[in-house]
Amino acid sequence: MKGKTSRETAYYTVSLPAGDAQPADLQEWIRREWHVEALHHIRDVTFREDLRQARTDNGPAVLATLRNTAIGFHHINGDTNIARATRRASHRPHDLITDMTSSYPRTQ
Template sequence: MKALTVATPGGLGFPHAQQAVRITRTRTVVGTKTTRETAYLIVTLPAGQAQPDQLGDWARREWQIENRLHWVRDVTFAEDAHQARTGNGPAVAAVLRNTAIGYHRSNGETNIARATRRANRRPHDLINAVTSIQRTQ
């Protein structure tokens, strides 16, 4: 990873840019090939407030969110293929997907696709979980 301070006024076309960052990610999939990808970031914090190691940590946490939530939404729930395009439909569908993912994760599930298939076969379990009153002490 490389980060450099943007010293020219408006040098990147982003009015509050303080740093430009280049991150090269290498990924090896077992049994296949190694791929390399370069990502560029614009950061509004100066180098004194965001060192390269901190920026790398931030990027890794962001990718973890991408892998744990957005990938599941795209692949398991086929969000990109959803047909709702107008009105509140897309937002409602996204809320339902996020609720399902959160429900499964709160129950300790690590494989959301498997948990969803199981829930599809046992809808009464979901209805009971949502409608039952759980008292906490």
């Protein structure tokens, strides 16, 4: 699709009077919503979260927190392709451990 552009229209519904729904506020709310959706997309596609069997007690929340931590770690380190960064980390766990521990001050 070189040279072609496309347009998508998304509708955002809020239960506020028009005077209380300022454009800048709406823009911020939409950006926050898409940020959350992007994170869920990464968790589902890269980590196949929807296929997991952990469904009781704190299991799902704990695993989601660990996945969010992994995604955040890769983002902080400049990775934009989380799937590739996760594969690299799984193939070189010693490098991952070094990265995780090298930023902490050493105690004597």
